[in-house]
Amino acid sequence: MIETDDGHLAELIAEYEENGWCRSPFRFTDPAVNVLRGSLDAVCRRGGPEVVHEKGSTAVRAVHGCHEFEEAYAMLVRHPYLLALAEALTGTPVYVYQFKVNLKQAREGQAWPWHQDFAFWNAEDGLPTPAAVTLAVPLDDVHENNGPLNLIPGSHRLGYLGPGKVTPGDRSDWRRNFDADPEHTMEADRARELIDSFGSTRATGRAGTIQAFHPNIVHSSSDNASPDRRALLMVSYNSVDNAPLHPTRPEFLVGRNTDQLKPRCDERFPLEAV
Numbered sequence: 001m002i003e004t005d006d007g008h009l010a011e012l013i014a015e016y017e018e019n020g021w022c023r024s025p026f027r028f029t030d031p032a033v034n035v036l037r038g039s040l041d042a043v044c045r046r047g048g049p050e051v052v053h054e055k056g057s058t059a060v061r062a063v064h065g066c067h068e069f070e071e072a073y074a075m076l077v078r079h080p081y082l083l084a085l086a087e088a089l090t091g092t093p094v095y096v097y098q099f100k101v102n103l104k105q106a107r108e109g110q111a112w113p114w115h116q117d118f119a120f121w122n123a124e125d126g127l128p129t130p131a132a133v134t135l136a137v138p139l140d141d142v143h144e145n146n147g148p149l150n151l152i153p154g155s156h157r158l159g160y161l162g163p164g165k166v167t168p169g170d171r172s173d174w175r176r177n178f179d180a181d182p183e184h185t186m187e188a189d190r191a192r193e194l195i196d197s198f199g200s201t202r203a204t205g206r207a208g209t210i211q212a213f214h215p216n217i218v219h220s221s222s223d224n225a226s227p228d229r230r231a232l233l234m235v236s237y238n239s240v241d242n243a244p245l246h247p248t249r250p251e252f253l254v255g256r257n258t259d260q261l262k263p264r265c266d267e268r269f270p271l272e273a274v
């Protein structure tokens with residue numbers, strides 16, 4: 001593993017505070033990405049309740065909580081660099097609140113409407129404050145046409161903008177928030193107003209890059225009409241002091257162990273400079 005000197009963290013913190021997101025100058029190497037991709041295939045084949053499909057299709061849309069049963073992901077979430085980054089960006093010790101891979105299959109992967117992650121986490125789990133950060137690692141190259149995250153940089157500085165448009169649905173079914181028409185989203189007109197003020201940017205990049213997102217940054221992503229899959233692995237780390245007040249969704253969506261996560265080295269996951 002290459003040495004990631006702590007000096008760059010101060011710059012990343014400043015960028016994150018300003019824009020609500022940042023890209024690390026380090027990435028996982030191609031062999032490391034291959035390990036993570038292999039685990040994704042295994043999880044999709046396993047097919048438990050944590051695997052969500054696109055509406056009316058057998059295409060896998062997302063898998064959740066696999067760090068609890070897939071050994072490579074269990075090690076990844078404890079990666080010393082990811083933990084150091086999450087702790088630097090939140091300013092606190094952290095644990096894994098949520099783990100998912102959104103697959104955005106070639107030609108079948110559907111959109112995610114405009115939203116703030118905190119809107120879901122606060123309404124569904126009672127997350128008290130946005131003292132959390134999502135670290136995202138694309139497992140495929142992400143380009144303009146395979147459904148990259150579309151971000152409104154700086155929108156997190158407006159804070160939590162409210163629960164947004166609430167689509168009536170069966171509140172007992174957690175799955176209602178994992179298709180392309182979830183609750184707690186933002187009206188497109190409101191997002192357009194925000195883009196007029198803040199602009200927007202697409203989080204494209206090579207597989208293995210490491211990006212961080214603030215829980216209040218407004219974001220969306222479009223359908224994937226391209227021939228290229230866009231699998232995006234996301235680990236949401238939460239401050240150990242910010243445990244959800246009413247965690248009722250399944251454990252594979254809301255981690256119950258809020259003890260500080262301890263780093264573990266794994267030689268399968270080396271980093272290199274971007």
Ligand code: SIN
Binds near residue numbers: 102147148149220221
């Ligand atoms: C998200 O908003 O949490 C994910 C969206 C995506 O995978 O494109």
Ligand code: MN
Binds near residue numbers: 115116117219
């Ligand atoms: Mn989101």
